[in-house]
Amino acid sequence: MQSESVDDTQTARAFAPAHITGFFQIHDQNDPMKKGSTGCGVVLDGGVYTTVTAGKEIDNTKIFLNGEKVAGHTSKTVVESMTEYPVKVESISDIPIECGFGASGAGALGTAYALNHALSLEYTSTRLNDIAHVAEVRNGSGLGDVAGQVHGGILVRMTPGAPSIIQTDQIPxxxxxxxxxxxxxxxxxxxxxxxxxxxxxxxxxxxxxxxxxxxxxxxxxxxxxxxxxxxxxxxxxxxxxxxxxxxxxxxxxxxxxxxxxxxxxxxxxxxxxxxxxxxxxxxxxxxxxxxxxxxxx
Known part of the structure; x- marks a missing residue:
């Protein structure tokens, strides 16, 4: 069981890229690991930079986007699934929000990777990717962006679900x-x-x-x-x-x-x-x- 706080301030920063879906098909499942979409999209060099800070001065988890405090349900779900420590999550986006660029997925992935590094949780990339996907589908903020974002390029999602279980292909x-x-x-x-x-x-x-x-x-x-x-x-x-x-x-x-x-x-x-x-x-x-x-x- 983890303690209530982190004594020393620990911080880490991660970047996750944008993803534009060109077309898709929805596959609804009760299991969030199996829920998702098939389709094809392109990953961009723009994206979201996310900094996670933990320390005794932080008494509850707060999410910030471009300097403003937000509900950040998807990123908060990522945090809650990885640790009991309260943390500060600060995302800076150089892509539009709620415009089809996968900003939510990028924020979820950045939160997972930065949190893993800051607290030395020693999760593998596969586990972090799946955590971000599950947070997306549970909050209704996305279905297939995370899979594209963890691969890059023009990714074809042949089967639905979390990145660790789906079949993919790529257009070179x-x-x-x-x-x-x-x-x-x-x-x-x-x-x-x-x-x-x-x-x-x-x-x-x-x-x-x-x-x-x-x-x-x-x-x-x-x-x-x-x-x-x-x-x-x-x-x-x-x-x-x-x-x-x-x-x-x-x-x-x-x-x-x-x-x-x-x-x-x-x-x-x-x-x-x-x-x-x-x-x-x-x-x-x-x-x-x-x-x-x-x-x-």
Missing amino acids: TREREVCCVVLGKLSTSSVLGDKYMVKNINAAGKEAMKKLMQKPTASNFMLCSREFTMNTGLAEDKIIDVIEAAENAGVIASQAMLGNAVFSVPSVTCAPELVSIFSEFGEVLRFRIRTGSIRIV
């Missing part, structure tokens, strides 16, 4: 650019709780996976993602306007799932024409595909 790629435009926030839980929407998502997700595996390339991933967006009815009018504007310029774009944002993985780079088109609709963000994974910093 260099660290090419990803261009995004953010239009606003969208609650993941609000979509996942709509049974009619879930039915549409699963039908479109199954078809997208079939087409992707017939031609597993980055360009076909974008085509399958765009088709998924259009077939599910998830996209609001403004999302469709951005996608069509990009298409008129010869660029494939799609909605970041689940978020109010559009992304594109162009064949070479984010051309000035694409940046100009995206900038007419909102803030343009440029990343690169991250083929690595989580790190202690």
